[in-house]
Amino acid sequence: MADVLEHPCVIVNGREIDAALIAAEVQNHPAPAPDQAWEAAARALVLRQLLLDEADRLEIMSVGLVDAEGRKLAEEDARIEALLEQEVQCPHADETVTRRFYAQHSDRFRSPTLVEAEHILFAASPDDSLAYGLATGDARTTIRKLQAQPGLFVELAMKHSACPSKEQGGNLGQIGPGQTVKEFEDVLFALEEGMLHLEPVKTRFGVHVIRAGRRVEGQQLPFELVQEKIAQYLEEASWRRAVAQYLSILASQADIQGVELGGADGPLVQ
Incomplete structure (x- = not known):
């Protein structure tokens, strides 16, 4: 417990995040040094709280969302997912976009020798x-x-x-x-x-x-074979950037003490 007390209090919009919660979250953020792991854990919980506060403000409730394996999300996780779905817009990677990416990175789409x-x-x-x-x-x-x-x-x-x-x-x-x-x-x-x-x-x-x-010898894979994977890659990258921008906006509007967010896209978007 002594290690926890050495760190400053982390406060989001006047509400302190329990040091024990940060200590528990540390296991999800391996780092070269304990202080770095603690800071990463604190940032993750700060960003999570910002999203939950925004979900409260917009009166977004849990809608029984499930994860990729079909398991029902916990209420707070479901509220965050619903918030992001409502507030973060991600453009669709159509054929024109995916063909352009394919042409620009053709070396990525070869079968190995x-x-x-x-x-x-x-x-x-x-x-x-x-x-x-x-x-x-x-x-x-x-x-x-x-x-x-x-x-x-x-x-x-x-x-x-x-x-x-x-x-x-x-x-x-x-x-x-x-x-x-x-x-x-x-x-x-x-x-x-x-x-x-x-x-x-x-x-x-x-x-x-x-x-x-x-x-x-390796062969160039036809566009039609990789189009869907390219679209998934581009849309995922676009979504991550959009979420990072959204988090940055929320962070800029909040009163955060005890931790520097720095790159607000890190802990949560990953």
């Missing part, structure tokens, strides 16, 4: 320089063997690899961007189909011998 990955892992910790050096030497020896006899890859993988993929002859299946560590991915996606990388590849797992299998 997929590459079938084959590898042989010689496990070693980067912190163990001796083991890591030995693993690198084993990988170089294996690469030389594969240069001479490419057909040995499956046999060598099953014999030497420390990865569970050894059971599939070192085949990891199709890999897309972000599915493996950067060092491995950078090499794999730079290889042409069927090409063996001629240098050992070092990662935190050890040292790899990598060969690229079948490659499927």
Whole structure:
């Protein structure tokens, strides 16, 4: 309780927000430092109170609203939702708007390039320089063997690899961007189909011998396939901006003590 008492009283339009409520709200606002978490919690409760006060002023009552899972909202939450629905206007993202966004951000709407990955892992910790050096030497020896006899890859993988993929002859299946560590991915996606990388590849797992299998280049997704998702994204972004502006207006008209709202769009809009 001592930590709570160190903070100033938080007052909204002459009404104090219970310090115990702020302390309970802190768990919903993880932050690097306790003071930052407390301030975020206090801002969230201040904004919530501003909305409830406005709902009182406009005589907005609970209308039995439900959340995304179909569960009935608590009365105060339902009143806030009803207030925002009534007072915050969000423009519809029509086809013209969504097509413009699609054209301006076409690189976002591509299927990922997929590459079938084959590898042989010689496990070693980067912190163990001796083991890591030995693993690198084993990988170089294996690469030389594969240069001479490419057909040995499956046999060598099953014999030497420390990865569970050894059971599939070192085949990891199709890999897309972000599915493996950067060092491995950078090499794999730079290889042409069927090409063996001629240098050992070092990662935190050890040292790899990598060969690229079948490659499927990413394709531009048609507008019709992503139109609905674009509209949802734009309308959600528009709604957040509109709510942030609405909260800023309410905050500017209120008497708030004990906490600086700063970006009034933060705690509640999130």
